[in-house]
Amino acid sequence: MEQKPGCRASAVCVVVGVRDSLVQTAHDGAGALLPAPVARPILPDKGIGGMRILVVEDEKKTTSYLRKGLTEHGFAVDVAAEGSQGLSCALADAYELLILDVMLPGRDGWFVLRELRRAGKDMPVLILTARDAIHDRVKGLELGADDYLVKPFAFSELLARVRSILRRSAGRTPEQIRVGDLEIDVLRRQATRAGKPLNLTPTEFTILVLLGKHRGEVLARSLIAEHVWNVQPDAGSNVVDVHVRRLRSKVDDPFLQKLVYTVRGAGYVLRAGD
Numbered sequence: 583m584e585q586k587p588g589c590r591a592s593a594v595c596v597v598v599g600v601r602d603s604l605v606q607t608a609h610d611g612a613g614a615l616l617p618a619p620v621a622r623p624i625l626p627d628k629g630i631g632g633m634r635i636l637v638v639e640d641e642k643k644t645t646s647y648l649r650k651g652l653t654e655h656g657f658a659v660d661v662a663a664e665g666s667q668g669l670s671c672a673l674a675d676a677y678e679l680l681i682l683d684v685m686l687p688g689r690d691g692w693f694v695l696r697e698l699r700r701a702g703k704d705m706p707v708l709i710l711t712a713r714d715a716i717h718d719r720v721k722g723l724e725l726g727a728d729d730y731l732v733k734p735f736a737f738s739e740l741l742a743r744v745r746s747i748l749r750r751s752a753g754r755t756p757e758q759i760r761v762g763d764l765e766i767d768v769l770r771r772q773a774t775r776a777g778k779p780l781n782l783t784p785t786e787f788t789i790l791v792l793l794g795k796h797r798g799e800v801l802a803r804s805l806i807a808e809h810v811w812n813v814q815p816d817a818g819s820n821v822v823d824v825h826v827r828r829l830r831s832k833v834d835d836p837f838l839q840k841l842v843y844t845v846r847g848a849g850y851v852l853r854a855g856d
């Protein structure tokens with residue numbers, strides 16, 4: 583697979599439809615999406631369950647350091663090296679966190695943050711910058727940043743702050759999703775139907791949460807793959823279908839009422855009733 587140029591700014595984020603025009607996405611484990619025997623896991627489960635972070639930073643050394651470290655800790659990472667591009671990415675796609683440098687080519691981090699909040703996007707933002715002047719810290723927090731980290735920093739400190747921000751922001755996303763008699767407890771990572779626990783793997787749970795957050799919307803396979811594994815599946819790969827089939831066998835098979843539907847040529851949708 584080729585390295586993708588920045589994030590998928592040109593792509594529409596979570597919508598119904600086909601994303602034929604998408605660029606090939608990057609993935610550290612390139613090649614891992616080849617069709618594989620069903621008997622063993624096709625891809626490793628991400629520890630964080632497909633949490634997506636956008637890094638807007640122009641220093642290549644820092645971005646590769648962040649990408650590597652965060653990926654190793656189970657996050658899906660997109661990178662934009664320029665302010666306007668970062669803003670487009672953040673506006674167009676669903677990220678759990680934005681790590682934002684201040685000094686950027688083109689539009690700076692302050693502009694990005696201001697425009698993001700003006701557009702009503704409330705994703706958490708961690709400001710990352712070489713500036714350590716106190717007025718900059720105040721400015722960042724006043725503009726709606728959630729935290730502030732001065733370069734150079736230890737990765738362990740960044741990770742601790744990222745986790746702390748994500749814990750705090752968990753309250754901003756729905757904790758419970760209900761579709762018919764299906765209940766998804768997002769924080770406790772448990773799902774039940776008619777009160778009976780469904781024994782889902784982390785990957786199945788992540789897919790179910792994604793479908794649940796967009797219940798009633800048809801989600802393309804490519805979109806599911808990107809959210810769960812941060813990759814575009816190779817043409818002909820059935821990785822998403824295999825995982826959805828397993829998910830469906832647990833969510834739907836024991837019950838009369840079906841919730842997970844296949845929309846031919848489009849993708850999957852979670853909905854109660856027709």
Ligand code: CA
Nearest residue numbers: 640683685686
């Ligand atoms: Ca910079």
